[in-house]
Amino acid sequence: MHVGILTNFPTPKGGAEKVAIESARGLAERGVAVTFLHGIDGPADPMLDHPRIRRVGLGLTDVWDRPAWRGALEGVWNREAARRLRAVLAALPAAPYCLHLHQWTRSLSPAILPVLAASRLPVAVTLHDYFLACPNGVYYRFDEGAPCTLAPMGAACLAAPCDPQSRAHKLVRFARAAATRTALHRGFAERPLALVHVSDGSRARLEPMLSGGPFRHHRVDNPVRVAQGVPANPAGGDAVAFVGRFTREKGADLVAAAARAAGLAALFIGDGPLEPVLRGLPGTEVLGWRSPAEVERLLRARARAVVAPARWLETGPLTVYEALAAGIPAIASDRAGAGEKVVSGETGFVVAPTAESLGAAFGALRDDALVRRMGLAAHARYWAAPMTLAAHAEALCGLYAAMAGRPLAAEAPSFQRSAVL
CATH class of the missing domain: 3.40.50.2000 (Glycogen Phosphorylase B;)
Known part of the structure; x- marks a missing residue:
């Protein structure tokens, strides 16, 4: 089995990258070949150093490191990210069973979604936050200090001064969310996207927000990297x-x-x-x-x-x-x-x-x-009932096999080395 994992960074800048990296390692240890694609280059987490993990950096820039106008444009639609991802997928020596997207807002942008759809490969997205539905990603009113109660992407949502940065940031994020929604509905109408929820509560909130979309909903716990030992005191x-x-x-x-x-x-x-x-x-x-x-x-x-x-x-x-x-x-x-x-x-x-x-x-x-x-x-x-890396990888393999419509392959061969291509 061979899967592709996509995220922004090769180091754990946040929870999404941490889970993406740990998922890659857990899958590799289970015998799955992993191509780990990251938008922004840089030193990689040691967990990605495994013979079954090939690391591919797209050489993009963090939108927060760009001039404001450039970061805004690339955050909404980064054509260069789409071009580079398309080239990398075409150059892979073997097509993955499926692609698993963890985070895209800092470099990849919604522009990669048509590329993923055009690959004709099954695609999963783990919802570490609310960005697929909510412009600011957390469904929270920073102006009120309370969870949001508005319908995402409606007129009231657009008017709400809820962004933690500024009104201008809200408008950019709203535009990005609109671009995301359009790309998803156009690209995945015939091959629904697998949405992976990390808790029952977030699934209960997000599933109604995303009703009517080209989605199938799943639940997989995030992995916990704690070795079993004696209890603390x-x-x-x-x-x-x-x-x-x-x-x-x-x-x-x-x-x-x-x-x-x-x-x-x-x-x-x-x-x-x-x-x-x-x-x-x-x-x-x-x-x-x-x-x-x-x-x-x-x-x-x-x-x-x-x-x-x-x-x-x-x-x-x-x-x-x-x-x-x-x-x-x-x-x-x-x-x-x-x-x-x-x-x-x-x-x-x-x-x-x-x-x-x-x-x-x-x-x-x-x-x-x-x-x-x-x-x-x-x-x-x-x-x-531990949430170990092995249990997480087992759940992912079951999900991938169901998405691909074929049984799991035997243990995958190793890559010659883990490297940025």
């Missing part, structure tokens, strides 16, 4: 931990306020626009980005719980799954897909993204016996 921790971008929509400010009210320290790993504010708060410790191994070590040593209190309708933050796998209680927003994996009161808490709700949950975490019991339950429940 969260009762020995001294802090609640937040891992990721420090933004209001992710609820970083809520963690700081609720921890202070509950008398617990707050540990922040990552960075973001709220970093200067967080650094100035008593009882708050702010670290920069750390490697996955460092993050796990820090959480095992310090965290009584890992917190993901998103205000937006997050599809499925990996930090929650990683905490459960390590045996650390998780506190998830009731707006986030990851909350589906938390048994409230048993392996953590699922709460509304408010300082009051988080404060009540943090107060309960002062009970060592409860924290210890929750950690052990989280570990046992997670490993009873």
Whole structure:
């Protein structure tokens, strides 16, 4: 079996690239040959160094690194991206069974969609966000600090000043969303696109938004790269931990306020626009980005719980799954897909993204016996049905075989080397 995976970067700049890279590695380890196509060149994640992974860089530029007018035009429709992708697909020594698109907004643009359709290959798209339906990608009103309730792409949507950047950015993103919708309906009418949802909650929200489109909907959990080991000892921790971008929509400010009210320290790993504010708060410790191994070590040593209190309708933050796998209680927003994996009161808490709700949950975490019991339950429940890389690759292979209408091939041959072509 041979599949093509497309995304913007060969390094994990965000959750979408992280999953694309891990999917490629999991498939390769399962015996699948993978052509990993990335729009923007640069150093590759070590996980892509595998004899069954061929890496192909298209040599494009991040639209955020372009002059504003050029970035806007290329973000809506990048003709050069389409030309280069068409040439690369034509030059592959063997056609893939299928193509799997993870992210396209930073370099590839909607211009690649007609190329994918013209290939006549089955195409899947993992919906890490809401960009296929919503112009700003998160279905969230940044002007109101609350999830959106408008129908995407209607007149009210166009008029809403919801973009996190500016009105001009909203207009560009609206144009890109319109171009995406047009390309999908024109190119995939005869061969429907396979949409891969990463949580039940995001599927329940997105499927009605995309009704009437040329889509078939599927559910595949994102992989979690945590090796099975002994459970952590969260009762020995001294802090609640937040891992990721420090933004209001992710609820970083809520963690700081609720921890202070509950008398617990707050540990922040990552960075973001709220970093200067967080650094100035008593009882708050702010670290920069750390490697996955460092993050796990820090959480095992310090965290009584890992917190993901998103205000937006997050599809499925990996930090929650990683905490459960390590045996650390998780506190998830009731707006986030990851909350589906938390048994409230048993392996953590699922709460509304408010300082009051988080404060009540943090107060309960002062009970060592409860924290210890929750950690052990989280570990046992997670490993009873783990979201491992192998399980993820197995689910993808089943999806690809169904899309291609043929059984899985025997183990694929290795490429001579992993390289940018």
